[in-house]
Amino acid sequence: MKRKRTAPVIWLVIVYCFLYLPIVLLTVYSFTSASMIGQRGHFSLKNFRTLFLTPDLRGMIIGTLVLALVVGILSTILGTFGAIGAFYSRRKSRMVIELMNQIPVVNADVVTGFSMCILLVVVLGVNKDTYIPLVAGQMALCTPFVYLQVMPALSQMDPDMYEAALDLYCSPREAIFKVVLRKLAPSIGSGFFTAVTLSMDDYFVTTYTKPAVFDTISTYTVNATKGAQTEIKTALWALSALIFFIAIAVVVIANAKGKEEAE
């Protein structure tokens, strides 16, 4: 019986090592002066200094965050109302919306980005510098996931609540904003979170639609692997260390909150 209990634990340890070892090693080395993993070096914060003091690097971090926020907010609004609208439409129209919503989900991001570039830039002649192709492209990528998060919450909601609010002399607008949206808030929140993560992770739509001078973390890192200065390369280690710390902080906070709720 003992084998049964230890084998899964050992397996989990191996898999988690595979998933985490590279990130953890890079995080450790980001605090040293080494320019390669395995190289000897002393403790140093120069990578973090470079990360925050190089205008290029600072610009692309801020650019990534602003873009993710804008795309996140717009996608969340569009997807939430889209889901509400589809939910209360006739069966047939809902199925059509559902099908269209599924396209960017299963489609390859390369194709989504390329097709957006063909339509907006090549056919319609929209200038990439307006950021319109970039924002529209990322929204096409993110909004379907907001829709998919909000939809299940809608079907679990008490269907009479909206009518009850109207009977209590709410205007339809108040009933939607004060009753329905409030009830949906948790899934709208997780939809927003998904949209922001997708936007920050995206490489393909961004490359095909971004202005030439604009870079996100993804596009910048990919270019940097093709022969950037060592200083820039190791500054990116500091960036991944930073993101890793933020992710861990989120887990710790979620854990603490979960415990609180359990008590």
Added chain:
Amino acid sequence: MKFKRSMLGIPYVVFLVIFVLLPLAVVFVFAFTDGSGRFTFQNFLGFFRSSRTIATLVYSLFVALVTTVICLLIAYPTAMALARSGFRRKNILLLMAIVPMWINFTLRVTALKEVLDAIEGNLAYHPFLNTIIGQVYDFLPFMILPLFNVLDEMDVSLIEAGRDLGADRRSLFFSVILPLSKPGIMSGITMVFLPAMTNYVVLDMLYNSTYIMGSLIGSYFNAYDWHNGSMISAILLLIIVLFSMLEKKGAAR
């Protein structure tokens, strides 16, 4: 006009038509026209006549297949261990499997590249091995999550019933647990196979050359060759539609 709740969906429908349907329609038009806008089969035939593009298609299918199988073989026991072993902190462990997904994938691949560099000395020595390691590293969480979801929600009484009826551990797994987890396997495969076929950045970052379908689009894009790029996109779209239909069929059975 009286307000109806279905009207709230109008902006999204308009958005979907303009920014999802229309771009794909334009891609199909571009795939079958030439530079002066005349209808042509040239791009289509060109794709199947060139040994370079055909080899790329075959190679990407092969890479995607190997990646998916290895992900499945690693993720299934992992999801099973997470779901079944009754750890007190099951949710935290699951969260830990998902956290890598929050870290920008290009930064994660950078980390992997540095480690592989340190181990192997030169990445060019084992191109295929590195390709698979890179892809598995990138996509593994996407396979663990759906498998965990089905295995965690699986009705334990069905497994107990099997055991009461005299099934040994082997047949319990192959005739009860595995068939019941099929929806999770199916969605895991979709989440890994298609991206593994098209995501060329992982390989591009590991060593500056790739033979993946997606990278063809990238090279045509860089050469401003919209028509051939559209043809590759159209072919990828057809593969995706075909794959989704197969998946639906598999899940329904």
